[in-house]
Amino acid sequence: MGILSNKISRDEVRPGDHIYSWRTAYLYAHHGIYVDDGLVIEYIRGSSTKLPCRICRGRSKSGGVTSSCLDCFLGGGNLYRYEYNVSKAALLAKVRGGTCTTATSDPPEDVLYRADFLLRENGFGVYDLFENNCETFAIYCKTGLVSCEKNRLGISSGQSTSFVAAAVVVALPGPGFCAYNVARLISDIGMRAKRGDDGVNKVPVEELVDMRNAA
Numbered sequence: 001m002g003i004l005s006n007k008i009s010r011d012e013v014r015p016g017d018h019i020y021s022w023r024t025a026y027l028y029a030h031h032g033i034y035v036d037d038g039l040v041i042e043y044i045r046g047s048s049t050k051l052p053c054r055i056c057r058g059r060s061k062s063g064g065v066t067s068s069c070l071d072c073f074l075g076g077g078n079l080y081r082y083e084y085n086v087s088k089a090a091l092l093a094k095v096r097g098g099t100c101t102t103a104t105s106d107p108p109e110d111v112l113y114r115a116d117f118l119l120r121e122n123g124f125g126v127y128d129l130f131e132n133n134c135e136t137f138a139i140y141c142k143t144g145l146v147s148c149e150k151n152r153l154g155i156s157s158g159q160s161t162s163f164v165a166a167a168v169v170v171a172l173p174g175p176g177f178c179a180y181n182v183a184r185l186i187s188d189i190g191m192r193a194k195r196g197d198d199g200v201n202k203v204p205v206e207e208l209v210d211m212r213n214a215a
Helices: 072-076 086-091 106-123 132-145 156-173 173-187 189-195 203-214
Strands: 016-024 027-036 039-044 064-069 145-149 151-153 200-202
Touching: 016 132, 027 064, 027 072, 027 106, 027 132, 039 072, 039 132, 064 072, 064 106, 064 200, 072 189, 086 173, 106 203, 132 145, 132 189, 145 189, 173 200, 189 200
Parallel strands: none
Antiparallel strands: 016 027, 027 039, 039 064, 145 151, 145 200
């Protein structure tokens, strides 16, 4: 794992990798699952306003789970690989959230099966900035983990947690930084699964789609 950066070259990306690319001056990142042959399965909010390239022409861009070529996914940005099974120290060493987790990834074939099933069924539910976004989609594909609590299905994403916690740091620089790190540890899906709390469970993708449709 790169301590300062998870940036990789296109030659390094492998099927089943959780990849991301920073947007708008590193304000946020877009996440997806790399399939193969330059294809990415992603989860987007609303319709895409960009004209599709020759490769992506004809693919649905109306929101939800969709696919695109790697170039369109990156949108001119650099390619990064999300890290799994990192230690707590490594998680906290990353200044920005939304780049790694203590959760363990499943084998690539399981990751690709989930991503492809959700693509075919467009079954990841309604987009939510904090609990059901492109990062949580990719994390679910990699781990099969979701939080089933209080009649809600979701995974608090690393970058959304960082946004909220960063506001506390600005308001209270000293104690705020400690609160920032605590928030990242508490919300990390891997830590929550290991603690056995918050209703975090491994849910088969077929069951997840049924649960989303019934919600």
